[in-house]
Amino acid sequence: MTADTTTSAPGGPMPEPQYREHAAFGFPGVPAFLLCLLVLAVGAALVAAGFAAGVVALIPAGAVLVLAAVGAALGLTVVAPNEARVLQFLGRYVGTVRSDGLRWVNPLTTRRPVSTRIRNHETSVMKVNDSDGSPIEIAAVVVWQVEDTARAVFEVDDFVRFVSIQTEAAVRHIANNYPYDAHQADTLSLRDNADEITEKLSKEISERVQSAGVRIIESRFTHLAYAQEIAQAMLQRQQATAVVAARQHIVEGAVGMVDLALQRLSEERVVELDEERKASMVSNLLVVLCSDRPTNPVVNTGSLYQ
DSSP states (O other), X not given: OOOOOEEOOTTSOEEOOSOOOOBOOOEEHHHHHHHXXXXXXXXXXXXXXHXXXXXXXXXXXXXXXXXXXXXXHTTEEEEOTTEEEEEEETTEEEEEEOOOEEEEOOTTSEEEEEEOSOEEEEOOOEEEEOTTSOEEEEEEEEEEEEOOHHHHHHTSSOHHHHHHHHHHHHHHHXXXXXXXXXXXXXXXXXXXXXXXXXXXHHHHHHHHHGGXXXXXXXXXXXXXXXXXXXXXXXXXXXXXXXXXXXHHHHHHHHHHHHHHHHHHHHHHTOOOOOHHHHHHHHHHHHHHHHOSXXXXXXXXXXXXTO
């Protein structure tokens, strides 16, 4: 066991894990199995020979060998791929077997299987408030794997449920710290900066589940939307923002086209315009270029000034 210290984690200090995984004492299972068969055969032969020859001393010796072979065979355990066996002897942790196949360990130990396969956990759709106070709906999926079987078994009551609860807590915390939409260029938002924020989410979940011996491989948002009660209002705001941005782009382009037209007229000396006529021409061109409807031209049958 390590010293009873604490490490910082989101939401408060987390206790330092007291158990660390280490390899359990054992042997390859196939040689041990063959040895048990040999001892069992020798013991059975001694018992049979004792009854056949009438030699009473051979019977107890053969029985002891048979019992020893049977007892030793109880230490044989099968470990599946991507699965570990956590061993306890009289309640004490004595090691973990990770090698797949047939293994032999202390027959007096209890062996608890722990899957080390990669798993997915998808949170339910949660309604939370973002940093602006707007209600949003959010859900995420987390890819995780047991890295330390000793911590997973002995540090928490149920490591699968522990990962589930801590993941939902981390998702809520991240959603509360960032807005759904960024109103400033240098602000991260849940909608526009998903990669950066999910990286922060993975880091926070890793800190929360570290004491359970779990490694976070990846996390992603699977659902992100405004809550139903404000979805229509937020849609109108997004549409208004898009219209303003489009109009701004149109005006900038129109001003550039008017400036270019005036320069070309002046360079080619097509027509000489005074300041008043230049202002009128600029006004007419901006109306034509910036209007969202087809313009109706007015044909002037008089002179330039009538």
